[in-house]
Amino acid sequence: MEARAHLRYARISPRKVSIVLDLIRGQKLDKALAILKYTPKAASPLLYKLVESAAANAENNHNMDKRALYVAECFVTPGPTLKRIRPRARGSADRELKRTSHVTVVLKEAGAEE
Secondary structure, X not given: OEEEEEEEXXXXXXXXXXXXXXXXXXXXXXXXXXXXXXXXXXXXXXXXXXXXXXXXXXXXXXXOOHHHEEEEEEEEEEOOOEEEEEEOHHHOEEEEEEXXXXXXEEEEEOOOOO
């Protein structure tokens, strides 16, 4: 059994999110939350909330034991990019790409092989 949580259209670059996801992949739930709480990255508060949501889904929807959960899978895919214009010198313009992310976290119970 697995519990999932999704974060769609987050206004943060997928590259920044993947750095933090690499830290928690495969970790037990309590350790993953501790890592996210004390990691000074912009993606950490968003991912902390997402992992807590996945844990709540596991507990309430699937009757899984919260103490046995671990981060089985976590990945980020790019969402739509917002394209904006910034004025530059001599009447020219630069394009700014404001990237978005879709993040997925999957929690499973340790020892519950299916």
